[in-house]
Amino acid sequence: MNLPxxxxxxxxxLVPVFMVVLALPGTVLxxxxxxxxxxxxxIVASITDCLDGxxxxxxxxxxxxxxxIDPLADKFMVIxxxxxxxxxxxxxxALFVLAxxxxxxxxxxxxxxxxxxxxxxxxxxxxxxxxxxKTVSQIVFVIAALIEPLLYPVGGASIQVIPVTQWARLAxxxxxxLLSGIVMSVFTVxxxxxxxxxxxxxxxxx
Numbered sequence: 001m002n003l004p005x006x007x008x009x010x011x012x013x014l015v016p017v018f019m020v021v022l023a024l025p026g027t028v029l030x031x032x033x034x035x036x037x038x039x040x041x042x043i044v045a046s047i048t049d050c051l052d053g054x055x056x057x058x059x060x061x062x063x064x065x066x067x068x069i070d071p072l073a074d075k076f077m078v079i080x081x082x083x084x085x086x087x088x089x090x091x092x093x094a095l096f097v098l099a100x101x102x103x104x105x106x107x108x109x110x111x112x113x114x115x116x117x118x119x120x121x122x123x124x125x126x127x128x129x130x131x132x133x134k135t136v137s138q139i140v141f142v143i144a145a146l147i148e149p150l151l152y153p154v155g156g157a158s159i160q161v162i163p164v165t166q167w168a169r170l171a172x173x174x175x176x177x178l179l180s181g182i183v184m185s186v187f188t189v190x191x192x193x194x195x196x197x198x199x200x201x202x203x204x205x206x
Contacts, residue, residue, distance in 0.1 A: 002061045004052035004070075011052075011073040014045040015080040022084040022146075031088075032150050038084070039146045045077050046139045068114075074135050075107045081142040092174060095181050096145070102185050103138065106192035113199040120202045134184075134191040141184040144176040 018041035024034050052070060056062045082103060086096040 004056035004061050005066050007048040007052040008069045008073045011045045011048045012076050014041055015076045018042050019080050019084050022088060035146050035150060039143060042081055042142060049074060078138045078142065079103060085145045092177065099181055099185060102188050106188050110192055110195045113196055117199050117202045130191040130194050134187040137184040137187045141180040144180045148174050148176045
């Protein structure tokens with residue numbers, strides 16, 4: 001139980017915390033405040049994802065347990081966040097349903113392949129660069145989906161350089177959320193296919 005593995009476990013512990021924060025009704029905590037707090041917790045969890053790998057590689061603390069718990073913590077973090085975003089979504093609900101479906105199916109497939117690989121070869125498969133890019137794109141998408149709706153004025157009360165009517169159009173489109181969602185879906189599917197092709201040799205095709 002070295003420091004990188006402790007950071008991965010901390011990331012897993014933070015998942016139910018920000019899920020509870022985002023699930024709080026507006027009567028308990030204003031929705032904008034719960035979004036900000038939830039996003040901060042999510043960012044802290046994401047930082048631990050960056051730190052645990054760097055520390056493990058720098059100080060040669062890479063373990064088989066770390067190779068398994070690190071991607072598992074990432075899955076919990078992203079899937080938990082997507083569930084809560086879908087729960088709170090007023091717009092683009094279909095997009096969030098699609099994103100959650102793609103992420104869950106991809107992670108189940110890759111996790112199954114990793115388990116087969118570990119059982120047949122005794123090797124725990126670490127995340128590759130494409131998988132890391134996928135995780136970053138998922139993190140960006142979650143942050144955009146939580147924060148972007150807060151960037152637009154309500155009823156023209158905020159003073160903005162851009163006219164309120166244009167901000168209102170942006171609020172309906174949510175361009176950052178839409179674009180990051182598309183990018184995230186592409187990398188999620190791409191990295192999933194890459195893993196399956198690379199690990200297919202461990203499957204008993206007979």
